[in-house]
Amino acid sequence: DAKTPDAWVQRHPSLIRLTGKHPFNVEAPPAEIYDYGFISPVNLHIVRNHGAVPKLDWDTHRIEISGNVPNPYSIGMDELTQMPSDCFPCLVVCAGNRRKEQNMIKKSIGFNWGPAAVGNTYWKGVPLRIILNRAGIYKPGPGRRFVCLAGPEGELPKSYDGQDGGPGSYGTSIDMETALDPTCDVIVAYEQNGDRLHPDHGYPCRVLIPGYIGGRMIKFLCKIIVTDEESKNFYHFNDNRVLPVGVDAEKATAEGWWFKPEYIINNLNINGAIIHPQHEETLHAPMKKYTIKGYAYSGGGRKVIRAEVSFDQGQSWKLANINVREKPRWAAGSSGDKAKHWCWCHWEIEVDADEIRGANEICFRAFD
Incomplete structure (x- = not known):
């Protein structure tokens, strides 16, 4: 990582780089992460980065809870860790796991993930529903049908004017029912396998949405925004869609297929x-x-x-x-x-x- 913005981040030498030197998008050698056992080591866990890893500070980082909420507030990391928490094992996997095999038949716009775009670790964090409850949100309703989630502004080069999360942020959204349902186990995580998050995995905090594709699990979480509509963030629309046969990237852009809600991916397929x-x-x-x-x-x-x-x-x-x-x-x-x-x-x-x-x-x- 010398001469890249990520030169300060420690990384395992076995990880296989799939998009060149930078940004850092990697998977472990399949047998290495599998043979390690049911619980994966953090340093062999999949990493999907769209840009440089932001240098965030535990003592100054804050999450803003805003939008259509009765009681907007912000919270720092020390206060977050004092709230009721949960800890459980969960798989994080990219929606493109094994995409290389598809690309060998017909090239997609995504890069060549092999069969190890995965990581199964313990995560500890605060249930998102508790964070929303504190803001006065207890059930879905008009004006509060979605929860938009976003990382730092200026993190990435692409964005839409006025998008949720601000310019240059990576953002997405989930429906309010999922966010509030205790059986969905959505948390704002600050520990992985018993330690504070590694920079590549979202330090100091990230969203974990069990059973979802990794692209919805926002790293470096800065904003939680309650809205009436799904996120308008660039990456919410232009990442993680499965379009019909015959609709390539050029046609999707020209005809607005990226914005059709029917083709979004949330829950993982088998x-x-x-x-x-x-x-x-x-x-x-x-x-x-x-x-x-x-x-x-x-x-x-x-x-x-x-x-x-x-x-x-x-x-x-x-x-x-x-x-x-x-x-x-x-x-x-x-x-x-x-x-x-x-x-x-x-x-x-x-x-x-x-x-x-x-x-x-x-x-x-x-x-x-």
Whole structure:
């Protein structure tokens, strides 16, 4: 990172850079983060940066709570950490995880994430609903249907005139129901795996929205704005959309497809990957058995219930064992089918090595 604005940030040498030297967009080698275990180390966690990491100070940083609220206020970090908090494990994953495989078939406008645009760590922070309650917001209604979230002004080069969050900010929004629902576990986080946030992960505080794509989890949080409409921030519209076949970036811009609410991505879709065998791994001749390993996850708190592999292009499937998963999480006042699953799970299956040797490809699928 020498001769970049991020020269002051300490980073793990194993991380794979996907957009050149700067800005810093990286994933870990897939086997390295997977083999570490169910809880990922912070220094191998996915990083998605649109620009330089801002140098923010714990003692002076403040979050402004404003908009259509009866009691607007601002809060510093020491005061924030004195409020009621929650701590739980949660997967953070980019909506573009495994995009490289799509780009090999047809190039998208996004860069080549491999299968390790993930990180499963413990997060501690204050429930967003408590922060909103203090501002006098207890339920949705006219004028308070969305919560807009934004990082520092002047952080990034692109913005719309008058956008939520101010010029040069990275911003987005979530609906008020999600923000206030205790079973959704939305928090303003200030610790990861027991330590204050690393600069790349949003120091001194960021939003965590379990089950959502990482692009909604604003880092370096500065503003919480209650509004009647979704965010008008540049990055809310121009990032994280899935458009119909035949609508490319040029057509989307010319015809305003970026602004159609039907094509926004919030909750994650089910996804996963095979981690072992790795690319170009060699199976030695005497080997009789081999254990195929991988991970799976889903969005919205849905539980992954099944993982399977196929050696004959999906004509038949073998059931894998989901051997590492979280305990169901029940938020305050919930039970039964309200249990949420915010993490990835690990699966494996032992097979005859000859099945791998004789296969043109190994297919994997998961169900929630």
